[in-house]
């Protein structure tokens with residue numbers, strides 16, 4: 001098997017396009033595709049500062065590495081990592097984030113939620129006052145804290161490491177469950193609706209998990225390999241299994257599904273959007289954007305008071 005670009009021995013064959021590539025050309029190919037995604041969806045303006053949400057996992061670590069290659073001469077990148085207070089897992093995650101940021105010379109801010117908000121995800125998991133699944137709570141905390149600190153550090157956009165596999169399975173789940181609001185708001189670029197919200201981008205939207213794994217290995221990118229103790233992935237994984245099977249039977253179908261969702265279906269749903277749009281107001285406690293009097297994060301914080 002020979003590399004299509006240089007004719008040397010190839011390390012990988014991409015089933016969805018039949019391309020055979022050696023290590024250096026695969027790395028170059030992934031960086032070019034991410035660059036194309038950023039351009040295609042107009043995610044970043046020339047003057048923007050990008051905050052990268054770093055969990056310590058392979059996808060966000062690969063994302064930072066790729067962005068650093070794309071924006072090689074600029075100092076427009078900053079890393080943000082949230083210490084969620086999940087026992088050893090959080091300590092390990094922070095370790096890998098710091099190693100990579102040091103290596104790439106990217107400034108990183110580690111936000112400890114215990115210090116900032118006086119509770120941890122471990123506390124929330126144990127609390128009898130919290131009924132929602134812990135990953136839902138954790139997602140809420142991450143969204144809120146990332147937005148607050150991306151603004152604090154003057155970022156224009158917040159980049160997350162969501163890859164194609166996750167995006168397709170979430171899309172299928174939203175279709176099956178009729179989650180119209182999520183279908184309308186989904187996609188690789190969520191512009192800011194208000195000055196209090198930082199725009200969100202997903203530069204790995206068209207890159208698969210397998211590709212980020214290979215990219216990480218080929219570049220010796222350090223990442224945490226243990227999973228979070230609360231990781232159950234029950235519902236999403238069934239959708240992921242289906243979309244993986246579809247990809248296996250029809251290579252390239254996941255990419256097509258995402259492209260058609262953005263190009264055709266999302267546009268068609270726009271009319272519906274105007275009907276369901278709720279007026280944005282500001283949280284009475286933190287001043288952040290919400291559709292209620294008190295935002296979901298401040299309600300959670302209130303419940304967690306006294307829950308050490």
Ligand code: SF4
Pocket residue numbers: 121134135136138139228229230231232
């Ligand atoms: S698995 Fe759940 S609790 Fe653990 S980090 Fe992910 S979202 Fe948070």
Ligand SMILES: [Zn+2]
Pocket residue numbers: 003004005006007008021022023024025
């Ligand atoms: Zn080559």
Ligand SMILES: [Zn+2]
Pocket residue numbers: 283284285286287288294295296297298299
């Ligand atoms: Zn609030």
